[in-house]
Amino acid sequence: MKYTLFFFTWNFMAVGLSRADHDWCYIELSCGPSAWANKFPMCGNTHQSPINIETASAKVNxxxxxxxxxxxxxxxxxxxxxxxxxxxxxxxxxxxxxxxGALHPAIFKLKSFHFHFGAPGRLTKGSEHRINKKAYPMEMHIVFYNSNYKSADEAMQHDDGLAVLGVFFEVGAKNYVMQTIIDQLPNIKYKGQSAVFSMSLDDLLPRRLLSSYYGYKGSLTTPPCTENVAWRVLAQPLKISKKQLKTITKSLYYTRANDHHKERMWNNYRPVQPLNKRVVSHYLK
Ligand SMILES: [Zn+2]
Structure with missing residues (x-):
């Protein structure tokens, strides 16, 4: 009897600790997108990302x-x-x-790139930006910082600090470059885990995709939601197979390996934010 009581008490504490680990999250109401502004006031500002892009009102600039x-x-x-x-x-x-070209004449340096996606088998949600209200099943964010600043951290403090390329994925043929990343996911199931491998970003992002993009001034789509991002959202999506998408949405956890409470990583996208008089421009080669 004593042991049972101890076991329950300990479990309860472990759950409490793992949840407290989230400063912010996507799923639970207490730390999800609608609560971000409580802890991170900028998330409640007026020039936030992502947005819905209405292509008819995005004029070629x-x-x-x-x-x-x-x-x-x-x-x-x-x-x-x-x-x-x-x-x-x-x-x-x-x-x-x-x-x-994002903020001429500044040269931006690559920081890293990451992905937003939906739940397993759900192919109509997952991207952060939307085109004419349509979401894609996944969106990649290639994050760059302005090389006028010494580091990405320093650039983060400035209005012209960041440029992010948003790239949609739609269901189609197998993506062999994405597969090199997907192959590593079993090694990084839990928060804090890393794996070293080799890939070519050139092969993932064909240059022809850069010939049509939407541009606007917005924010990081995660806390602290600083409004210092020159967004460049590519009009044409990349392809990924259904099977690959399923693997991505089923491989990872938001939580650490030793957290008692395990939360699967999916639906890690922020809902679209109001445009608030901002202008979205279209670049077409
Ligand atoms: Zn992102």
Whole structure:
């Protein structure tokens, strides 16, 4: 009897601890998107992301520059590290990829890239941005910081600090580059786990996709929701197979390996935010 009581008490404490570990989350009401602004006031501001992009009102803007994405590796696979950060899986590359054209004439440096997705088998939700109210099953965010600042952390403090490429995925053929990342997911099931592998971001992002994009000024879609992001959302999606999507949505947990309470990582997208008089421009080559 004594042992049973001890067991229950201990379990209760473990659950309490693991939940307290979440500063913010996607699923539970107490820490989900509608509660973010309580702890992170900027999440309640007026220039937030993601948004719904109405293509009919996004005018072609001749002042927008072509996006130039450059890498030193030129389609060779190089060392990469994928991490479960408790909100998504995030990939860092060893090399200095750069992006020009987001905020001319600044040169942006690659920080890392991560993914937002829905629940297993649910193919109509998952992306953060929407196009004419339509969501895609997954969206990749390639995060860059302005090289006028010494580090990504320093850039975060400035209005022109960040540029993010949003890339949608739709269901189609197997994506062999994504598979190199998916193969690592069993090694990073839990929050805080990382795995080293090799891949080529050049091969994941064909340059022809950069020829049509939507641009607007917004925020990080996760706390602290700072409004210093030049968003560049590509009009054309990449492909991924149903099976690959299913594997992604079933492989990861928001929680740590030793947390008693296990929460599967899915539906890690923020709902769309009001546009509030912002203008979305369209770049078309
Ligand atoms: Zn993101």
């Amino acid at each position: 001749p002042d927008m520059k072509p996006l130039i994405f450059e890498s030193p590796s030129q389609h060779k696979t190089r060392e990469a590290t994928v991490t479960n950060n408790g909100h998504s899986f995030d990939v860092k590359l060893k090399e200095d990829y750069t992006l020009r």
